[in-house]
Amino acid sequence: MMSIRIGLMLAISGFFAAAVQAAATDVQSQIDEAINLYVSETQAPHYQRVSVDIQPIDPRLRLAQCDQALQLQHRPRNRSAGRLTFKVTCDGTESWSIHVPVTVQAFDHVVVSDIPIAKGTHLRVSDLRLELVDISLLHGGYFQSLEALDGFVARRPIPAEQVMTPALVDPAKMINRGEKVVIVAEGPGLSIRATGLAMEDGAFGELVRVRNTSTNKVVEGRITAPGLIKVSL
Numbered sequence: 001m002m003s004i005r006i007g008l009m010l011a012i013s014g015f016f017a018a019a020v021q022a023a024a025t026d027v028q029s030q031i032d033e034a035i036n037l038y039v040s041e042t043q044a045p046h047y048q049r050v051s052v053d054i055q056p057i058d059p060r061l062r063l064a065q066c067d068q069a070l071q072l073q074h075r076p077r078n079r080s081a082g083r084l085t086f087k088v089t090c091d092g093t094e095s096w097s098i099h100v101p102v103t104v105q106a107f108d109h110v111v112v113s114d115i116p117i118a119k120g121t122h123l124r125v126s127d128l129r130l131e132l133v134d135i136s137l138l139h140g141g142y143f144q145s146l147e148a149l150d151g152f153v154a155r156r157p158i159p160a161e162q163v164m165t166p167a168l169v170d171p172a173k174m175i176n177r178g179e180k181v182v183i184v185a186e187g188p189g190l191s192i193r194a195t196g197l198a199m200e201d202g203a204f205g206e207l208v209r210v211r212n213t214s215t216n217k218v219v220e221g222r223i224t225a226p227g228l229i230k231v232s233l
Contacts, residue, residue: 027063028056031088031100034070039104043080048132050081051105057098066090074102081106081136105134110163111143117158122172123149133163140165151204171203174226183210183221187233196229 032054044050057063071089074080081104089097109130117127125146135142143149143164152169162168175181175198183196195213202208202223210229211218221229 026065030065030070031057034072034088035086035100035102038072038074038086043104043106046080047106047108047135049107051107053103053105055101057100061098063090063096063098064094066092066094066096068092079136080104104136106136107132108135109133109144110135110138111146111149112164113158113160113162116160117154119154119157121154123152123154123169125150128164138163138165140167171205173201173203174223175202175208175229177201179227180213181210181227181229183212183219183229183231185219185231185233190233192233198229 035054036052039050039052068091071091073087073089074084075087076084084102084104086100086102087097088100089095110133111128112131112133113127114129115127117123121127128146128149130146133142149164149169151172151174153172155168155170158164158168177198177200179198181196181198183194185192185194196210196219197213199209199211199218204223204225207220207222208229209218209220219231221231224230
């Protein structure tokens with residue numbers, strides 16, 4: 001009789017454990033589906049490919065499957081990829097809230113060096129290429145088009161296969177202080193050209209002060225080409 005009781009107790013214990021495990025599996029599936037949908041709708045459209053790794057919840061929590069759509073928030077809010085923590089909340093009949101660690105890998109095309117580049121080299125498109133990279137690891141910034149590096153110079157030696165970051169390059173200096181330049185003043189239906197003298201060094205796209213040699217008036221304009229400064233009227 002004792003052996004029958006022990007066998008019955010073990011059977012009930014096993015059935016209960018299986019039921020708890022099944023419930024945990026159902027909740028895990030619900031959480032996985034909600035997080036994957038969240039990432040797909042909010043992050044995936046911005047990248048070429050996204051991979052999501054969700055840490056399993058502790059089955060001992062014995063959470064009930066939510067009868068409402070789960071509410072999600074991720075931290076830190078200023079990042080959409082890398083190591084994140086999702087706050088998952090159920091506002092259903094049996095409410096609960098937990099924090100789930102999630103790693104999101106976001107792959108996109110970024111500019112990398114195609115060959116070794118010496119310090120001081122004026123970058124050319126032929127020196128670079130686009131490559132699919134996990135940008136969640138690129139905390140120092142990156143470039144997403146070859147044209148974005150047009151007019152830049154290597155600040156230091158750059159090995160082949162190196163992701164190009166703002167720390168590796170400087171804008172190429174196009175104007176030297178004291179250099180004679182052309183000032184182009186543009187407005188609606190109007191364009192005036194004059195000769196000027198640069199009052200400071202400058203690179204492509206930078207604002208510099210220039211003195212009109214005819215009027216001695218000092219204006220500020222943007223460098224658009226070697227020896228050319230555009231001023232808005």
